C-alpha cells in the first residue's frame with residue numbers, strides 16, 4: 001500500500017484523544033482501518049494546559065491506533081479547537097494586466113493574498129482561508145474562474161484564525177512524540193466533512209459539535225462556509241454544574257449525566273428519582289430526575305442561546321435549508337435536537353459521520369466525528385495536491401479542495 | 404461489650420428526644436451544615452455562624468448568626484483567627500441565644516482559616532458554659548494550602564481539644580484520597596462535607612435512636628476522643644439481598660479506614676446501623692459477627708441501630724473511631740492568645756455533671772462519670788492540662804513564643820486580608836479575560852458596519868450574589884475546580900464557568 005493512501009486523523013479533545021487510521025481507495029471512497037483512543041488529561045476547553053500529560057495521552061492513543069490497525073503511524077492531520085478560534089469573511093480582488101484577459105492560477109493566488117490582507121490580532125495566525133465564491137467582472141457565483149475571460153477577479157473567502165501560540169502548542173505536542181504534522185484543521189471544519197454531504201452543504205446547514213470542553217460550529221450556505229467559531233463551553237460544564245448542584249463528585253456527576261441525563265423538562269413522573277449506585281463508600285443518594293434534567297437543560301439552553309446570538313450577528317442562519325446537525329459527545333443527550341429546534345426555530349437532528357466504510361461502530365459514534373472528518377479532509381487535500389508536503393502549509397495555506 | 408436489648412423499641416417518644424444543636428462555624432462549617440441539611444437530618448436544630456455575610460446569606464440553615472458585626476463588617480476574617488475569635492466574642496450573646504436549651508452541641512468547622520479556627524473554640528466555650536456537652540467535627544487543611552493554614556489549624560485544634568468533650572478530626576489530605584487524583588478542590592471539599600455530614604448524622608442517630616442496642620455517652624465520648632490522632636471513618640450502604648455484608652464491606656473499604664487495617668488498633672469503635680422498617684435483627688447479628696473479625700478482642704464496640712423509613716430497602720453502616728497517634732507530638736501548646744484567659748476558667752470545672760446522664764439511654768454501669776477514660780487515656784488528660792491557666796503553660800510555651808515575632812499574627816494575616824470581596828475571580832493565567840460574543844470583525848470585511856464596542860466585562864448585579872459563594876472559596880488560587888487551569892469563559896461580564904442554574908437563580912435541591 002502506498003503510504004500516501006494512508007491518512008491519520010488526530011483529535012486532542014478535552015475528554016478523549018482519538019486517532020483514526022483511514023485508507024483512501026482508488027474509487028474515491030475512504031475506509032476506516034482502525035480507531036485508537038485514550039482518555040484525555042491536561043486539556044481544558046479544547047486547549048492543552050498541561051503539555052507533558054497531554055503528550056502522554058496522545059502517545060497512548062497513537063499506540064492504541066497502531067495496534068488496532070496494525071500499521072505504523074508516521075504523520076497525522078491534527079484538529080485544533082478552543083474558544084480562541086475566530087473567523088470572518090473577506091473579499092480579495094485583482095485586476096488583470098491590460099495585455100491579458102484570461103484568468104490564470106497566479107491571478108487566483110493573488111486574489112486570495114489580497115483577501116488575506118486584513119489585520120488579525122497580532123498574536124493570531126491564519127488557520128484556514130476557505131474559498132466561497134469567485135466573481136468575474138461582477139458576475140456572481142463563479143465556482144472555478146480558471147480560464148475564464150475577464151478584467152477583474154474577485155474572491156470571497158471565509159478566513160479562520162486563532163492564537164498562534166495555542167495552535168503551536170498542539171503542533172508541538174504531536175511533533176515531540178515524534179510524529180509529523182501534515183496539517184492542522186479547525187475541528188468543526190473537520191467534523192462537517194463527514195457529518196454533511198455535499199448536497200447538504202449546498203442547501204445550507206449548521207453543524208454544532210458539542211464536545212467536552214468546547215462547542216464548535218460551522219455554517220454552510222450555497223456550498224460555502226459562511227460562519228464558524230467556538231464557544232468555551234461543553235459537556236464538562238454540564239458535569240460541573242451537576243456536581244455542584246447535586247453535591248456529588250465530578251466522576252459520579254459525569255456518569256449520572258451520560259447514564260440518566262436528558263435535556264427534556266417535564267417528562268418525569270412527579271417525584272421520580274434516580275438512585276446513585278456507588279463504589280467509593282458513599283451511596284444511595286436519591287436524585288430527583290427533574291432536578292438533574294433541569295441543571296442540564298439550563299446549561300445546554302444557555303449555550304445554544306449564546307451560539308444563536310453569535311450567529312445572529314449575520315443573517316446566514318436564515319438561509320440554511322437542511323437545518324442543524326448536532327454532533328460531538330453531548331449530542332447523545334436525549335432531547336438535545338428538540339431543544340435546538342426550540343431555540344433556533346429550525347429543524348435539528350443528531351448526526352455522526354456519514355460517508356465512510358469500515359468500522360461501523362466508529363463512525364456511528366458522534367464523539368469520533370472530528371477525527372474521522374480529519375481523514376476526509378486529508379483525502380480532499382491529497383487529491384488536490386498530492387505533491388505538496390512540509391510545514392510551510394501550516395503557516396499559510398491555500399486549500400482549494402476544501403469547502 | 405455489646406448488649407442486646409431485645410425489647411426492641413421503635414422510635415422513641417417525643418419527650419425522650421435530646422435537644423441537639425449543630426452549629427457550623429466559618430465557611431467550611433456552613434458548607435458542611437448545608438450538606439447536613441441536604442442529606443436530611445431531623446431532630447436537631449442547625450445553625451450557621453459566620454463572619455462572612457455573603458456566605459451566610461446563601462446558607463440553607465434555619466438559624467443564622469452573624470459573627471463580629473462591627474469588627475469584620477460582614478466581610479470575613481481574611482484568614483486571621485485572632486479576628487475570628489474577636490468576632491465570636493463580640494457576638495457571644497447571639498451565639499448563646501442560638502444555642503439555648505441544647506444539651507448536646509455539635510460544632511462543625513474547617514480549621515485553618517480565620518473564622519472556623521478563631522471562633523469555633525469560643526463557641527465551644529459558650530456551649531460548655533451553658534452546660535451542654537460539646538463535640539467538635541473539625542477538618543485539617545490540605546498540605547497544599549500552606550504552612551500557615553496548617554499551623555493555624557493545629558493551634559485551633561489544640562484549643563478545641565481542651566474545651567470540648569471530644570473532637571472528631573478529619574484530615575483533608577486523607578479525605579482527598581477519596582477523590583480521583585487531581586480532582587478539583589470542589590470535589591475534594593464536597594467529599595469532605597459529605598464525610599463530616601455522615602458522621603454527624605450517624606452520631607445523632609446513635610444518640611437519638613437507641614433502637615435495639617444502647618450506647619453509653621461516656622463510651623461515645625471516649626471513642627471519639629483520640630488524643631489528637633486521626634479519625635477512622637467508614638460508611639457503606641447497600642440494598643441487595645446481601646446488604647448487611649455489602650454495606651459493612653464498603654464501610655471497611657473507605658480510605659479513611661485505611662482499608663480496615665487500623666481498626667484492629669482502635670480501643671473503641673462506634674458502629675451505627677440504619678435501615679428501613681424491614682431491617683432484621685439477624686441481619687444486624689451477621690454484620691456484627693463479620694465486624695468482629697476485623698477488630699481485636701480488646702476492642703470495645705459501641706453499637707446503635709436506627710430504623711428510618713426514608714431508608715427504604717437500604718441498610719447503612721457507619722464506623723467511627725479515633726486512633727491515638729503514637730508519633731504525634733502533643734499538639735502545640737496554646738500560646739499567648741487572648742482566648743486562653745477566657746477558656747481557662749471554664750475548662751477545669753467538670754462540665755455540668757447532671758446534664759449528660761439523663762440524656763442517655765444507657766447501660767447503668769456506664770452512666771457514671773463524664774470522663775472515665777481519663778486514666779487510661781493520658782493523651783486526653785494531658786490535653787486537658789494545657790487548658791489550665793496560663794501560668795502552667797508559660798515555661799513550655801516560652802520557646803514557641805520566641806519564634807512568634809517573625810510571623811506575628813498581624814503580619815501573617817496582612818497579605819490575605821481583602822478589604823472588600825474581590826469583584827472578579829483572581830489570578831488568571833493570562834491578563835485579559837476573553838470575551839466571546841461580540842465577534843470582532845476585521846476592518847475590511849465587506850459588510851463591515853462600523854466599530855463595535857466590546858461591552859466591558861462588568862459584573863452583573865443579579866449574578867454577583869450567586870457567584871459570591873464561590874468566591875468565598877476562592878481564597879486559594881485552586882478553587883475553580885474543573886476549570887482551574889483554563890481561561891475563564893467570560894461573556895458579557897458573566898463567568899460562564901459558574902453553573903448556569905446558579906447564575907439564573909434557579910433553585911435545585
Ligand SMILES: Nc1ncnc2c1ncn2[C@@H]1O[C@H](COP(=O)(O)OP(=O)(O)OP(=O)(O)O)[C@@H](O)[C@H]1O
Pocket residue numbers: 011012013014015016017040045046047081187210211212213214215234235236239254257258259261327328329330331332333334366367368
Ligand atoms: N451518552 C452521553 N450523554 C451525554 N453526554 C455524553 C454522552 N457520552 C459522552 N458525553 C459527553 O460528551 C463529552 C465528550 O464529547 P467529545 O468526545 O465529542 O468531546 P472532545 O472531543 O473530547 O472535547 P472537545 O472537542 O470539546 O475538546 C463529554 O462531556 C461527555 O460527558
Ligand SMILES: Nc1nc2c(ncn2[C@@H]2O[C@H](COP(=O)(O)OP(=O)(O)O)[C@@H](O)[C@H]2O)c(=O)[nH]1
Pocket residue numbers: 428429430431432434435480481482512513514515516517518519520542543544545548552575592593595596875876
Ligand atoms: N469540608 C470543607 N472544607 C472547606 C471548605 N472550604 C474550605 N474548607 C477548609 O476549611 C479551611 C478553612 O476555610 P474557611 O472555612 O473557608 O475559612 P473561615 O471561614 O475563615 O473559617 C480551609 O483551609 C479548607 O481546608 C468546604 O467547602 N468544605
Ligand SMILES: [Mg+2]
Pocket residue numbers: 011013014187209211212328370
Ligand atoms: Mg471534539
Ligand SMILES: [Mg+2]
Pocket residue numbers: 046081082187209210211212213214215216
Ligand atoms: Mg470541540
